[in-house]
Every structure is written in structure tokens, then in C-alpha cells.
Amino acid sequence: MSKHAWRIIIGSFIFFAPFVIYRLIRLVITYGDGIWGEILWGRFWFKDIPGVGLALLLFMFYCVGWLKETKVGTWLYEKILERIPFIGKIFVSPNKKSQQLMNKINGFVFGPIWSGYRPARIMSVFQMSGGGAWVVLSFVTFPAPAIQSYPHSTVIYAIKRRTAGVEHYDPIPEAVGEGLENGYTVFSTEIGLRIEFTGGTTVDENAFLDLCPVTLGEFLESQRFIAG
Numbered sequence: 001m002s003k004h005a006w007r008i009i010i011g012s013f014i015f016f017a018p019f020v021i022y023r024l025i026r027l028v029i030t031y032g033d034g035i036w037g038e039i040l041w042g043r044f045w046f047k048d049i050p051g052v053g054l055a056l057l058l059f060m061f062y063c064v065g066w067l068k069e070t071k072v073g074t075w076l077y078e079k080i081l082e083r084i085p086f087i088g089k090i091f092v093s094p095n096k097k098s099q100q101l102m103n104k105i106n107g108f109v110f111g112p113i114w115s116g117y118r119p120a121r122i123m124s125v126f127q128m129s130g131g132g133a134w135v136v137l138s139f140v141t142f143p144a145p146a147i148q149s150y151p152h153s154t155v156i157y158a159i160k161r162r163t164a165g166v167e168h169y170d171p172i173p174e175a176v177g178e179g180l181e182n183g184y185t186v187f188s189t190e191i192g193l194r195i196e197f198t199g200g201t202t203v204d205e206n207a208f209l210d211l212c213p214v215t216l217g218e219f220l221e222s223q224r225f226i227a228g
Contacts, residue, residue, distance in 0.1 A: 107186030
């Protein structure tokens with residue numbers, strides 16, 4: 001590809017990105033306002049207030065999520081919602097372990113899928129009675145995320161935490177299982193999405209200096225989610 005064609009492609013991305021973001025934000029706000037328009041605006045005000053409906057909708061979602069974490073919310077969920085025919089089957093809520101996992105491991109690793117590795121987020125971990133665990137990864141694929149399950153012995157690629165005085169770790173296979181006292185971490189969600197949607201062209205070339213292979217089990221041990 002010539003440099004002139006490449007400039008046109010890059011220029012189109014930069015030019016149209018703000019318009020796409022604007023249209024998306026406008027769509028979300030309009031939808032949120034529309035839900036409340038018939039309930040509030042037509043009865044109490046002569047015109048709607050842009051953005052207020054969306055804010056109310058997000059506040060309502062927050063309150064419902066907070067209520068679910070209380071004893072009253074848990075009782076309502078288990079005694080009423082789960083028993084409603086059909087609806088009870090589709091009402092789902094993350095278990096406490098998954099919530100803790102997603103809150104602590106807020107980022108991506110490289111997980112094996114198809115014939116290569118792609119950015120993936122660790123969604124849930126299931127302990128096995130014989131030791132080890134079964135891990136569920138979610139990959140950023142279009143049009144819907146790809147969900148895959150792996151045993152704890154599966155090798156992924158994660159960021160090795162730096163030690164003072166050390167520039168970086170060489171990402172070589174021999175590094176698997178070494179240095180657990182220093183632990184491993186994820187790379188940011190922003191980098192993961194940029195890899196998927198721009199082919200890595202917008203990611204800093206030094207972003208993965210500390211990337212190294214490690215098994216899922218060793219990674220989760222370093223995060224204190226499973227016992228060694």
C-alpha cells in the first residue's frame with residue numbers, strides 16, 4: 001500500500017471518528033430521554049430537558065444494582081423474580097466471585113482462540129474438586145463476544161510486574177512459572193480494544209515489553225483467586 005493511500009485511510013478514521021462518537025452519544029441520550037418523555041416531561045414540564053432522562057435511567061440502573069447487593073434485594077431476587085415463569089430463567093446476576101474477579105482484574109490478557117491469540121477478559125473461575133480450576137474467557141469479536149472455557153493449565157500471555165532496577169522481562173517461553181513472587185497483571189482495556197479495532201496500529205510499540213507466557217492457574221494464583 002502506498003503512503004498516499006495510507007494517509008487517506010488514516011485521515012478518514014481521524015475525520016469521521018468524532019462524528020461517529022457524536023451520533024452514538026446523541027442516540028443514547030435521545031433514547032434515554034424518550035423513555036421518560038411520556039412519563040414525566042408531558043405531565044410536569046412543557047418541554048423535555050436533554051440529558052436528564054438518560055441521567056435518571058442510569059440512576060435507576062445504579063439503584064437496582066445496589067439493591068441486588070443487599071439482603072432485601074437478594075430475597076426479592078430469589079423468592080420472586082427467579083420463580084416467575086420464563087422471566088425467571090433469563091434474570092441473571094453475577095455471582096460474588098465473578099464480581100470480585102471483574103472488579104480486580106480490570107483489563108485484558110492474550111488468550112488462545114482458533115489458530116492464534118487475541119485480547120480476552122477473564123470472566124469467571126470455577127474451582128475443581130481435584131485441584132486447579134476451569135476459567136471462562138471473553139474475546140472481543142464482532143458482532144458478539146466469543147466465550148471460551150479453558151483448564152487452568154492453558155498458557156496465556158500477561159504482563160509481568162516489574163521489579164525495581166529491572167528494565168523489562170524477555171518474553172520467552174522459559175519464563176512460564178518463574179517469578180510468581182512478583183506476580184502478573186493485565187494490559188489496559190484501551191489497548192485491548194485498539195488491537196482489535198485498529199490492528200494494533202495505534203498501540204505504542206513498547207506496550208508489551210513485559211509480556212510473557214504464563215498458565216491461567218499461575219496468573220490467578222498471583223491474583224490470589226485460586227490456591228496454588
